[in-house]
Amino acid sequence: MAAPTAYSLIATDLDGTLLRGDDTLSDRSLAALAQVTAFGARHLVVTGRPAPRVRPLLDILGCGGLAVCGQGAQVYDSGADRLLWSVTLDRELAETALGKIEAEVGQVYAAVDQDGVDGLTLIEPGYLMPHPTLPAVRVGRRDDLWCAPISKVLLRHPTLSDDELAATARAVVGSLATVTMSGPGTVELQPCGVTKATGLALAAEHLGLGPGQTIAFGDMPNDIPMFDWAAHGVAMANAHPELKAVADEITLSNEDDGIAVVLERLFPAGGSQYGPKTLSIEPYRWYA
Secondary structure, eight states: OOOOOSOOEEEOOOIISOOOOSSSSSSHHHHHHHHHHHOOEEEEEEOOOOOHHHHHHHHHHTTTTTTEGGGGTTTEETTTEEEEEEEEBBBHHHHHHHHHHHHHHOEEEEEESSSTOOOOOOOTTOOSSTTTOOOOOOOGGGGGGGOOHHHHHEEEEEOOOHHHHHHHHHHHHGGGGGEEEEEEEEEEEEEEOOOHHHHHHHHHHHTTTGGGGGGEOOOOOHHHHHHHHEEEEEEOTTTHHHHHHSSEEOOOOOTTTTTHHHHHHHSSSSSSSOOOOSSOOOEOOOOO
């Protein structure tokens, strides 16, 4: 079946975008993505979560192919359960960057995502996970964070807002790392030059597709490079103002199946069987 739209690649963020706040997926979203596949288009998850935290969700979505993980630092082949491409953040540079940030704002609390398909998320004392459903291992001291190669560092500050912490980090880190803000309580350091756009471009090339065939969905400033790369960027109603400012379109919130609303328009199935609001049935739930 030929796709009724120019878009052959649907790139979706997870948290705040495809997932609801309680880490669930609705039947309406799943049905809309199934319709995309029926028309021969590809759905590609592009997320800040590392590969091990994405694998269970890909099973529910039926994505046996690629996913872009770790803010673009990983291109994961879920069918083979291996990384096709990954880049790590130099641990000495990460420590230096943390020192520069703390010299400006005082103590921050840090966590790291280890590289690899079985990498752990390690958190130092005082760090609170923004997603309590995601597994993490608490270590005794910061030095323990650097025991194995990492893909990124996650930062939290006891009093500064995410915007304030991210702005300060960008000002002092320079070329040591790329600073992103990917969700509430989630300011991150990743390898310099690595963004969701770099990972998305690699995955799209592997699929034989390009930016002109891609529509992207997101909710936070870390999605801006992805929007810049794709032909069409759709921000959720709950998106950060910085992303809304560069979006080509704004849809409903993640709680109201905003992605499904757009996909039902682009990939119609004789009109949506659902009303303009979300389904009132129990959504699927998954746990990493």
